[in-house]
Amino acid sequence: MSTLSVRHLTKTFGALRALNDVSFDVAEGGVLGIIGPNGAGKTTLFNIIVGIYAPDTGDVLYKGRSMKRLLPHQICRLGITKTSQIVQPFLTLTVRENVTVALMFGQNLGKKESQRRADEILEFLNIADVSNLPPSAISLPKKRRVELARALGTGAGIILMDENLAGLNPKELEEGMEIIRALKRRGKTLIVVEHVMQAIMGVCERLIVLSYGEKIAEGVPSVVCNDERVVEAYLGARACSS
Numbered sequence: 001m002s003t004l005s006v007r008h009l010t011k012t013f014g015a016l017r018a019l020n021d022v023s024f025d026v027a028e029g030g031v032l033g034i035i036g037p038n039g040a041g042k043t044t045l046f047n048i049i050v051g052i053y054a055p056d057t058g059d060v061l062y063k064g065r066s067m068k069r070l071l072p073h074q075i076c077r078l079g080i081t082k083t084s085q086i087v088q089p090f091l092t093l094t095v096r097e098n099v100t101v102a103l104m105f106g107q108n109l110g111k112k113e114s115q116r117r118a119d120e121i122l123e124f125l126n127i128a129d130v131s132n133l134p135p136s137a138i139s140l141p142k143k144r145r146v147e148l149a150r151a152l153g154t155g156a157g158i159i160l161m162d163e164n165l166a167g168l169n170p171k172e173l174e175e176g177m178e179i180i181r182a183l184k185r186r187g188k189t190l191i192v193v194e195h196v197m198q199a200i201m202g203v204c205e206r207l208i209v210l211s212y213g214e215k216i217a218e219g220v221p222s223v224v225c226n227d228e229r230v231v232e233a234y235l236g237a238r239a240c241s242s
Contacts, residue, residue: 005060035207046191144165
């Protein structure tokens, strides 16, 4: 069953066509990967889905309902949120307070209950040890975990992860991949933008490839990563065996 449907999205910025007639469906509880070179339109796509940008043409449907006229906070409360490629925590709050705010806003919970659940999320993401520190005092990999913690705090069923695993060492990468698997087991629907092919191949059930704003391939990872168009536009070499 499709929980999110992207229909013929087109978006231009002046003379630049960032997206051109992009369509796909996302199955409930699935993990969809989106890959492509820098400037392919991946972040623009995410920003349209969560309401930061309005498409020039096309629509995004959540459980059959158009989100075209909804604002970002309305889409978040409907059940869709994203992490940011450039981390954007509240710098004057502690890590725990960052997640608490997300719980209070996204799920309309009281402060004490939000704090309790924030502690659970931080424990789940293995960053409870930095809960009382400001984001400026922790490493970039842990800041990325805070981004994900805030997304989880909203209670959203669909989470768009924009390069949340970027810049990790091998151990951190494996831990991040296991977190994605655990989120799937918890029933979350995930759309993952990554350049790290190990992560994409390790957690995604389906792949979509964007190039110059157009979808050039879609399917299971073992087939998509050997597609001649994908190799030429992005990978530069076959990334896996079919």
